[in-house]
Amino acid sequence: MKKFWLSRWTKVLLFALCLAPFLNLLWRGYQNKLTANPIEFITHYTGDWTIRFLLITLAITPLRGILNQPQLIRFRRMLGLFAFFYVCLHFATWIWLDKDFDAHEMWADIIKRRFITAGMTGLLLMSPLAVTSTAGWVRRLGYRKWQMLHRLIYLSAIAGVVHYYWGVKSDIRLPVMYGSILALLLLYRLQK
């Protein structure tokens, strides 16, 4: 099992799997299968994958312990960066397709709509983590400081779930489900 985790091909396979939702989206676009409201579809699709990757990233530490597979840590950075990749797509959909790069409109939304305030918060909290994801930055900051900075992912994930919950029209099932999984993943760390 250890050999499998250590093989470089495992990382290649994982990279391909992480990219698959994006490729599926491009394929749907090409096939015109983005529903009658493509902006709404793409927004929800990229948002769903952002939260899923955040949760998968947060699941690495518990899985390492529960399955006794410490090698899983090798994949955590890639998974976290893919969460950032999908949030960038989600954000790009908003500023380009929804707001048409209207800065005034965007600012009005950020301050007036609490679900967008929560979303922007989540995005801003994730950004320094993406920038400092390299080994070079771990050295520059020192492991302890780096570790503390990267704990921001907990707040970012919470902001993401709140953004989802405050944004839906009435059906709260998905945000509540993601929130429950997040709660379990955070509780694992508290009881450790």
Add this chain to the structure above:
Amino acid sequence: MVIRKASDLRYSDVTPKATYLSRRRFLAAALAAPLAARAGTKLTGIVKSPFSTTETPTPYDAVTGYNNYYEFGTGKDEPVKLAKDYHTSPWTVSLEGEVAKPKTLDLDAVMKLAPLEERIYRHRCVEGWSFVIPWVGFPLSALLKQAEPTSKAKYVAFQSFYDPKQMLSSRQAHIQFPYVEGLRLDEAMHPLTLLSVGVYGEVLPPQNGAPFRLTLPWKYGFKSIKSIVKIRFVEKQPPTTWNLEWPEAYGFYANVNPAVDHPTHSQATEVRLGVGRFGQKIKTQLFNGYGEVASLYSIMDLHKNY
């Protein structure tokens, strides 16, 4: 009784012939009633209406495949799939309350009330997207007049068909069922207010609110209640489903108004779907461009009465 051997049966156990036949008739009628079976049936004798817009109708697949009908799922693509086998016993609608002639009409009677018109209306959803829909129907007033509302009737309350065996529960859909709506009497009697019995020249598909629904082009789409079974004339403003769900977001009047925000988004613009790759962003107009209803609200503060 448990039948273990043929000899367990007695002559008195045989079903009387009359009962046998009437049960078969009942089943045949029940099975013949799927609303989906009517789908695709062309309507005839449709006249064009001066109330129609000249804008191009939204493609048929979008109009009949992108629906908010939470009884059949909260995803826009669910009603077209799940409402396919939706069936009811022969349809009736009751007219009751403050009326001189309370009555119940069946579907045939409703279809014969007035000449069918094609009305191409803009349809603006509160969520911020819009369609242009070629409805087929006749003014709601033709139906309401049948009951002869008295002077006590100030509002009209509507109720949708609800069957927990075929539809989601209120808990699953997160709004109260049966779906209810209401209008002021003058809004209900307005010439623009349509009782839609069809779309695109055909009978209404189940996911669009078969067999008939309201169409109020100057209001947000959630006011246009689907699959109506009960109409009640009342003195006081009746409760409406989305207002009960989230009063700050969904008012009783729900007139399309670019100046009144929804808590999660501005209503100043909308996305016209079915145009271009991602839809077309356009400015929302007061009353969805149907200025002829302005006189109904001339003395009202539309920010307070949203």
